[in-house]
Amino acid sequence: MKEYVIGIDIGGTFTKFGFVDREGNSVAESSSPTDTYDNIDDYLANLVKELKEAEKKLSSPYKIIGIGIGAPNGNYHSGSIEHAPNLKWKGVVPLAKLFGKYYDVPVRLTNDANAAALGEKVYGGAKEMNDFIMITLGTGLGSGIVVNGDLVYGHDGFAGELGHTTVLEGGRQCACGKRGCLETYVSAPGIKRTVFELLADDSTGSELVKYSFEDFDAKYIDEPAKRNDPVAVKAFEITGQILGRKLAESVAHTSPKAIFIFGGLAKSGDLLFKPTKKYFEESLMGIFKNKIDILPSQLMGKSAAVLGSASLIWNELK
Amino acid sequence: MKEYVIGIDIGGTFTKFGFVDREGNSVAESSSPTDTYDNIDDYLANLVKELKEAEKKLSSPYKIIGIGIGAPNGNYHSGSIEHAPNLKWKGVVPLAKLFGKYYDVPVRLTNDANAAALGEKVYGGAKEMNDFIMITLGTGLGSGIVVNGDLVYGHDGFAGELGHTTVLEGGRQCACGKRGCLETYVSAPGIKRTVFELLADDSTGSELVKYSFEDFDAKYIDEPAKRNDPVAVKAFEITGQILGRKLAESVAHTSPKAIFIFGGLAKSGDLLFKPTKKYFEESLMGIFKNKIDILPSQLMGKSAAVLGSASLIWNELK
Numbered sequence: 001m002k003e004y005v006i007g008i009d010i011g012g013t014f015t016k017f018g019f020v021d022r023e024g025n026s027v028a029e030s031s032s033p034t035d036t037y038d039n040i041d042d043y044l045a046n047l048v049k050e051l052k053e054a055e056k057k058l059s060s061p062y063k064i065i066g067i068g069i070g071a072p073n074g075n076y077h078s079g080s081i082e083h084a085p086n087l088k089w090k091g092v093v094p095l096a097k098l099f100g101k102y103y104d105v106p107v108r109l110t111n112d113a114n115a116a117a118l119g120e121k122v123y124g125g126a127k128e129m130n131d132f133i134m135i136t137l138g139t140g141l142g143s144g145i146v147v148n149g150d151l152v153y154g155h156d157g158f159a160g161e162l163g164h165t166t167v168l169e170g171g172r173q174c175a176c177g178k179r180g181c182l183e184t185y186v187s188a189p190g191i192k193r194t195v196f197e198l199l200a201d202d203s204t205g206s207e208l209v210k211y212s213f214e215d216f217d218a219k220y221i222d223e224p225a226k227r228n229d230p231v232a233v234k235a236f237e238i239t240g241q242i243l244g245r246k247l248a249e250s251v252a253h254t255s256p257k258a259i260f261i262f263g264g265l266a267k268s269g270d271l272l273f274k275p276t277k278k279y280f281e282e283s284l285m286g287i288f289k290n291k292i293d294i295l296p297s298q299l300m301g302k303s304a305a306v307l308g309s310a311s312l313i314w315n316e317l318k
Numbered sequence: 319m320k321e322y323v324i325g326i327d328i329g330g331t332f333t334k335f336g337f338v339d340r341e342g343n344s345v346a347e348s349s350s351p352t353d354t355y356d357n358i359d360d361y362l363a364n365l366v367k368e369l370k371e372a373e374k375k376l377s378s379p380y381k382i383i384g385i386g387i388g389a390p391n392g393n394y395h396s397g398s399i400e401h402a403p404n405l406k407w408k409g410v411v412p413l414a415k416l417f418g419k420y421y422d423v424p425v426r427l428t429n430d431a432n433a434a435a436l437g438e439k440v441y442g443g444a445k446e447m448n449d450f451i452m453i454t455l456g457t458g459l460g461s462g463i464v465v466n467g468d469l470v471y472g473h474d475g476f477a478g479e480l481g482h483t484t485v486l487e488g489g490r491q492c493a494c495g496k497r498g499c500l501e502t503y504v505s506a507p508g509i510k511r512t513v514f515e516l517l518a519d520d521s522t523g524s525e526l527v528k529y530s531f532e533d534f535d536a537k538y539i540d541e542p543a544k545r546n547d548p549v550a551v552k553a554f555e556i557t558g559q560i561l562g563r564k565l566a567e568s569v570a571h572t573s574p575k576a577i578f579i580f581g582g583l584a585k586s587g588d589l590l591f592k593p594t595k596k597y598f599e600e601s602l603m604g605i606f607k608n609k610i611d612i613l614p615s616q617l618m619g620k621s622a623a624v625l626g627s628a629s630l631i632w633n634e635l636k
Binding site: 073082083129130131132145147148150152153154155156157158159160161162164165166169176177178245248249250252253254255256257283285286287288291292 | 391400401447448449450463465466468470471472473474475476477478479480482483484487494495496563566567568570571572573574575601603604605606609610
């Protein structure tokens with residue numbers, strides 16, 4: 001009988017899901033709104049309705065063997081979403097337990113970056129690695145750390161918040177309440193903030209002057225950078241410098257075999273990877289130099305968040 | 319039959335050892351020179367002679383069940399000392415293997431801070447903890463990170479080098495070759511450098527003006543600080559600020575239940591702990607605030623390095 005894990009990726013606006021087999025094929029994928037439900041019970045009832053609908057597309061016979069969920073502030077230890085700033089359900093939401101009303105299978109929950117790290121291990125470039133770090137670059141900077149073959153959850157389930165290590169005391173205001181956090185510099189909005197800082201300082205001329213702050217999207221700098229636009233090139237240089245130096249600090253903690261970069265910004269390829277690697281190597285202690293790879297995630301282009309969430313269950317069965 | 323593990327702590331000048339039982343009692347302790355031997359074979363032959371001599375003090379019947387070694391740049395994976403800057407034996411020294419000529423028991427090797435972390439877990443304040451960090455403050459800043467109940471060795475055996483994360487780009491020259499490393503600020507020599515920087519800047523008067531740089535010892539600031547000497551107080555404030563902020567970054571990596579501080583500087587008690595905790599809490603992300611302890615090591619005053627080294631073996635048997 002074909003076995004599937006339901007992989008669910010809960011974002012602030014949409015919830016995506018798919019039925020993932022042992023080999024990492026995700027079928028009957030669909031999505032359902034997140035932010036139209038003020039009440040978690042209503043949200044869940046609708047999500048389950050959508051899941052049952054999608055299930056009809058699976059060829060019989062099949063069996064659902066578990067549910068893996070990636071969610072903001074998802075706590076693996078408790079199976080709860082705890083105080084997620086970008087969700088409407090406040091406080092502690094015992095999501096794994098609530099799912100028990102509908103499905104009699106194991107339900108595991110963690111945050112999206114941890115799920116992505118597991119996905120890289122189960123289905124991506126980290127299959128043979130016991131020690132690596134996953135960095136997800138999107139509207140924020142998420143991270144999942146794998147040590148001795150296992151995800152690092154920490155004593156409270158919230159380990160791996162590299163996006164909120166400090167780049168500059170008193171620096172840019174972060175949504176977390178602190179200032180100078182890494183994700184205010186290295187993320188899609190972060191590189192946009194850098195571009196506008198550079199434009200304010202620039203006197204050499206840049207084609208990026210035509211955008212308003214609200215209309216500007218981080219992906220608009222790729223083409224100008226390839227044409228050697230000074231502001232676009234410098235924005236990547238600065239972003240890579242900050243990221244490379246910070247990753248060197250993470251190496252001093254857990255000494256990973258590789259660091260994978262996932263998400264929109266990673267698609268910029270060498271524009272981002274080249275300066276990142278340069279400053280990374282420069283900042284490493286001697287014993288770590290020239291032996292740690294910075295690589296694009298091999299989940300790019302796939303339903304990475306859904307695969308990652310499903311791998312919470314598949315990884316346990318390995 | 320009484321079982322012992324030989325715990326060996328290899329320092330640049332001396333090698334200390336003891337016979338450690340399951341309960342953490344270290345008996346027949348002694349020491350032997352390290353730096354008088356240019357050749358590892360001569361060093362080892364003499365060390366084994368001293369061990370056999372000390373063994374005579376043990377009451378029969380007894381059994382040696384293993385050897386645990388803490389050494390600079392000790393690599394757990396390979397059992398070798400690799401390129402230790404403060405030892406005369408250059409390159410890679412396969413110490414665990416060399417011991418095999420003399421003792422037919424398991425031999426484990428790691429660096430001194432990792433050994434201290436395991437000691438805290440087996441015999442000290444971390445008995446019930448699966449996630450914690452050990453910081454050793456002496457002539458350098460060492461660290462051992464425990465995650466999911468196990469030491470973090472990293473892919474190459476060298477994880478846990480928090481002393482070489484960067485406080486300030488282009489800052490103080492570190493013995494590792496980099497600049498601005500944490501241990502150039504937070505360590506016995508680090509706080510001394512801070513005192514002399516403050517004296518150069520001070521106009522309020524300090525009793526510390528009477529020392530030459532070469533004669534000054536970090537422990538000389540405790541009493542003046544208690545008498546509110548402005549330079550001594552400020553040196554602790556700055557040291558605690560730098561340490562507290564850096565420890566908050568480590569929390570963002572592995573979310574430990576507690577951070578233990580060990581070594582000479584930790585003996586300064588509240589003079590160091592108070593500012594460290596203040597800046598630590600201030601720098602933590604919201605989800606980590608008010609739940610992570612910074613504590614003095616419970617191995618203080620004991621033969622911590624010997625106990626820690628021995629716990630490499632005892633921990634495996636737990």
